[in-house]
Amino acid sequence: MEVDVSNLAIVVTGAASGIGRATALAFAADGARVFAVDQNAAGLDETKASAGSGSIVTHVADLLDPANCAPIIDAAVAELGRLDALCNIAGVLRIEALEDVTPQTWDFIYGVNVRAPFFLSQAAMPHLLKSDGAIVNISSATAFRGYAYVTAYTSSKAAVAHMTKSLQAEVIKSGVRINAIAPGSVNTPMGTGGSGGAMDKFDMDLFMRMLQVRPGSPPESYTDIILYLASPQNQIIRGAVLNVDDGMDAT
Ligand SMILES: NC(=O)c1ccc[n+]([C@@H]2O[C@H](COP(=O)([O-])OP(=O)(O)OC[C@H]3O[C@@H](n4cnc5c(N)ncnc54)[C@H](O)[C@@H]3O)[C@@H](O)[C@H]2O)c1
Numbered sequence: 001m002e003v004d005v006s007n008l009a010i011v012v013t014g015a016a017s018g019i020g021r022a023t024a025l026a027f028a029a030d031g032a033r034v035f036a037v038d039q040n041a042a043g044l045d046e047t048k049a050s051a052g053s054g055s056i057v058t059h060v061a062d063l064l065d066p067a068n069c070a071p072i073i074d075a076a077v078a079e080l081g082r083l084d085a086l087c088n089i090a091g092v093l094r095i096e097a098l099e100d101v102t103p104q105t106w107d108f109i110y111g112v113n114v115r116a117p118f119f120l121s122q123a124a125m126p127h128l129l130k131s132d133g134a135i136v137n138i139s140s141a142t143a144f145r146g147y148a149y150v151t152a153y154t155s156s157k158a159a160v161a162h163m164t165k166s167l168q169a170e171v172i173k174s175g176v177r178i179n180a181i182a183p184g185s186v187n188t189p190m191g192t193g194g195s196g197g198a199m200d201k202f203d204m205d206l207f208m209r210m211l212q213v214r215p216g217s218p219p220e221s222y223t224d225i226i227l228y229l230a231s232p233q234n235q236i237i238r239g240a241v242l243n244v245d246d247g248m249d250a251t
Pocket residue numbers: 013014015016017018019020037038039040043061062063064089090091092112138139140141182183184185186187188189190191192219
């Protein structure tokens with residue numbers, strides 16, 4: 001699959017760690033101009049330092065505040081002059097027993113995982129309509145089955161999957177392509193622990209069902225498919241949620 005992202009203007013959220021960092025670095029290595037967004041300033045600095053001569057501009061912002069979404073896109077377009085793709089990669093996970101989940105936790109997870117990608121997409125759309133650009137969202141293999149202790153997270157990732165399809169439907173007559181990938185277990189700070197609740201409350205048999213049979217994958221495993229979906233070479237995959245989960249959904 002030939003992919004050319006050189007000189008494309010790309011926004012990547014969650015770029016201070018994990019899949020977001022790997023994605024920002026992969027775009028920059030292939031000649032794209034990356035606007036890297038995260039709330040973690042030190043992590044963004046590390047990403048930029050790892051890019052060498054690759055083009056990465058960092059932007060610190062908290063995606064939990066919806067008022068930040070349009071200004072992020074405005075700043076990216078002011079910096080890059082255009083926008084070819086938005087990669088909504090930032091996300092948060094909490095693992096907690098049902099009785100411990102508060103409305104604040106629920107809003108926190110939905111705020112970062114669902115609301116921010118939606119309002120970033122809303123702000124990005126006029127620019128993407130001009131460039132025949134793309135949006136790549138990150139759902140999860142956990143969105144399609146029941147898993148104990150992560151209802152807020154898994155349902156937020158199911159919402160991302162559905163948002164991907166509905167947004168694509170709304171712009172289906174344009175050149176804009178909107179897709180999501182659904183990873184399995186990824187070796188990132190989130191994938192190797194995340195923020196767990198009181199483990200002593202968990203039925204460990206149920207808890208362990210969340211783990212996939214195969215070992216977790218490095219975040220770099222996902223960058224080829226993300227770059228392809230963001231590139232103009234993809235003209236046939238639209239509104240799709242692709243299982244790239246190393247077999248998690250099959251087992
Ligand atoms: N790790 C896994 O096993 C796994 C599996 C399936 C899907 N995913 C999804 O992949 C995406 C990336 O996760 P990861 O594993 O790389 O996790 P990670 O924890 O390594 O990275 C997440 C990044 O998002 C940023 N972020 C979180 N809240 C933010 C906020 N309010 N404002 C700005 N930035 C914020 C963090 O600072 C961090 O840099 C997430 O959407 C996650 O749900 C991860």
